[in-house]
Amino acid sequence: MTATVRVARVIIDSPVPALDHLFDYAVPAPMAEDIDVGCRVRVPLRSGGRIADAYVIELTESSSFDGELSLLDSLVSTVPVLAPEVWRVARAVADRAAGSASDVIRLAVPKRHVRVEKAWLDAQPADATVIPQPLAGYSDDPPIVAAGERVAMAAIPQLCMTSDGATIGRWAQSAAELATQVLAQGRKIIISVPDYRDQDQVLTALTPLVPTSLVSRLDAKQPAAQRYRAFLDCLRPGPRIIIGNRSAVYAPASDLDAIVLWDDGDDLHAEPLAPYVHARDAALVRQQDSGCALILLSHTRSVECQRLVEIGWFRALAPERHAQPRVTLTDPASNGDAARIPSSAWKAARSALESGPVLIQVARPGYAPVVACQRCRTGARCRACGGALGIQQSGQPPHCSLCGALAADWQCDECGDTRLRLVTRGSARTTEELGRAFPGTSVITSDGDHRLERVPARPALVVATRGAEPIAENGYSAVLLLDGDRMLAREALTIASDCLRWWSNAAALAANGAPVILVGVGGRLATAFATWTSAAFAAEELSDRRELSFPPAVRTVSVSGNAAAVEATVAGIDAALYRDVLGPSELPDGGVRSILRFDYAAGPELARSLRAAIVANATKRRRGPSAKGGYRPPPTLRIRFDETELVT
Numbered sequence: 001m002t003a004t005v006r007v008a009r010v011i012i013d014s015p016v017p018a019l020d021h022l023f024d025y026a027v028p029a030p031m032a033e034d035i036d037v038g039c040r041v042r043v044p045l046r047s048g049g050r051i052a053d054a055y056v057i058e059l060t061e062s063s064s065f066d067g068e069l070s071l072l073d074s075l076v077s078t079v080p081v082l083a084p085e086v087w088r089v090a091r092a093v094a095d096r097a098a099g100s101a102s103d104v105i106r107l108a109v110p111k112r113h114v115r116v117e118k119a120w121l122d123a124q125p126a127d128a129t130v131i132p133q134p135l136a137g138y139s140d141d142p143p144i145v146a147a148g149e150r151v152a153m154a155a156i157p158q159l160c161m162t163s164d165g166a167t168i169g170r171w172a173q174s175a176a177e178l179a180t181q182v183l184a185q186g187r188k189i190i191i192s193v194p195d196y197r198d199q200d201q202v203l204t205a206l207t208p209l210v211p212t213s214l215v216s217r218l219d220a221k222q223p224a225a226q227r228y229r230a231f232l233d234c235l236r237p238g239p240r241i242i243i244g245n246r247s248a249v250y251a252p253a254s255d256l257d258a259i260v261l262w263d264d265g266d267d268l269h270a271e272p273l274a275p276y277v278h279a280r281d282a283a284l285v286r287q288q289d290s291g292c293a294l295i296l297l298s299h300t301r302s303v304e305c306q307r308l309v310e311i312g313w314f315r316a317l318a319p320e321r322h323a324q325p326r327v328t329l330t331d332p333a334s335n336g337d338a339a340r341i342p343s344s345a346w347k348a349a350r351s352a353l354e355s356g357p358v359l360i361q362v363a364r365p366g367y368a369p370v371v372a373c374q375r376c377r378t379g380a381r382c383r384a385c386g387g388a389l390g391i392q393q394s395g396q397p398p399h400c401s402l403c404g405a406l407a408a409d410w411q412c413d414e415c416g417d418t419r420l421r422l423v424t425r426g427s428a429r430t431t432e433e434l435g436r437a438f439p440g441t442s443v444i445t446s447d448g449d450h451r452l453e454r455v456p457a458r459p460a461l462v463v464a465t466r467g468a469e470p471i472a473e474n475g476y477s478a479v480l481l482l483d484g485d486r487m488l489a490r491e492a493l494t495i496a497s498d499c500l501r502w503w504s505n506a507a508a509l510a511a512n513g514a515p516v517i518l519v520g521v522g523g524r525l526a527t528a529f530a531t532w533t534s535a536a537f538a539a540e541e542l543s544d545r546r547e548l549s550f551p552p553a554v555r556t557v558s559v560s561g562n563a564a565a566v567e568a569t570v571a572g573i574d575a576a577l578y579r580d581v582l583g584p585s586e587l588p589d590g591g592v593r594s595i596l597r598f599d600y601a602a603g604p605e606l607a608r609s610l611r612a613a614i615v616a617n618a619t620k621r622r623r624g625p626s627a628k629g630g631y632r633p634p635p636t637l638r639i640r641f642d643e644t645e646l647v648t
Contacts, residue, residue, distance in 0.1 A: 009058040026069040038080030083252035098610040099275020108250030126213035132184035133177040157508035176205035183239040187257035194268035218244030246279035258293040265302035299504040300534035325507040327530040352478030363483035365447035366426035373412040374419035466502040475511030484521035561637040
């Protein structure tokens, strides 16, 4: 950097809303040669003589500020970790969600590790050749994905075997084949998946196709030093495959060619930290900024993706011809209290066990997640907090699902009975029952507490909660989907689409021609699953939501906080920007929440209005009287866009 540089414009790494803009600082002469855009620096703050972390966004020769500029305190590192393309996306994403850019940057840029950084600077980038692979199962005319195109791509619901002999989902093989085509052009691709098990499948598919030196894994489960090294590798020019969870969409990639988002309907793609931006929305912003291709790959099309297809923003792409799962619908009501598993399903499971493992999907982990009074059937509740009682293991007293308190001396408030009945059966209870029904057969449990990734190709009953199903070598000989009625009983706007996605992902683990049996569910949802027509189901769901003005037909934003702050915020917004206001409704923490429904076109202006309200609220709290010791309560206002769980 030349000595003509005089001013650095920085973004301060702070959650304080009022600091969410660029600040000008004078560059000391000794730093002028080493400082660069994207570098970490430390800057003085005028209040209290504090020093804060910051990133350099621009370097100029002059400033529009008339007063005397403060000097940068120090240059932390000469490595430009905040790439310009990542800054642009962070700013755009934050503005769309009325949030702070520094919150997005915190997701995108890992913490610095000095030793890792020094070793990376001394290392030489690897040079390797990649042979592009055809995308098996899809037509090659026209090209699969053109430059800058947006595609809703239906995955082939099958398992396949790599050249190394590993069994993986065909979707992972398709993602790997797309990646080889990008690498052969000397460019980068980002593959964002819900969790580490999906990452492992993609890495398994890539192992025989590309050198490991060209693959960077950005995973929240990685050791911090390992993740930082992978992040630094993404900064180098040249071809690279970047694999990770939802934050991978913010990975640095100056020559980005494509983004692949697997299973965009999975709630693990929803960011739980402010500004709460879904990975799909962040990917859409980045696609518009970079002009790269964007592929939403899934077994079932989400309603959000269907809206993008219907407005012409995405092109739908389906495989040519493939064998879809052989689904059978079974109604347990015809079997009396043969209950969860009808006789036909029992027979299918016994027959399938002769050739390999059988997958049994259940709704809940644990032994008996919900219990009730034996006499009057009233749900058992905790006397301390009112939470639902459940049983973790056979022979144990019930415990509260919220506070964890034991209820050894429970007594029904309605009839006084002390006996309990099991309302729901979790994975542990199901494993116990199947062990008695199939003596001599191995029964394996995979749930949130004991999650397995793979099971061998030998006869066994595999009881798994939805989303925790392990892969069976050569596929399952049969798949039984239980508790569908209980899954659908959950109060959520997206529950029908979620169930279709859970069942479809489990069905895709079956061996070719193996039976898939859905128990206890009928209607158009079951028909869509049996006929493998999720796109048509998503279209019907979207049509219903348009009539009700539910997302994604419209956008929503929730305004939460104390009653006075929420009322003042809603009252200060131009009524022309939104359709209506739902609430305010009371929250468990004593606050209230109002929900505004609005059209997509009004989003930018509404976000600006709400951001101004956040800044005003935070400033008011800081200037107010402090408690003893100088403590001031945090801001009392929270804004969250597109939170579908609010609509129940």
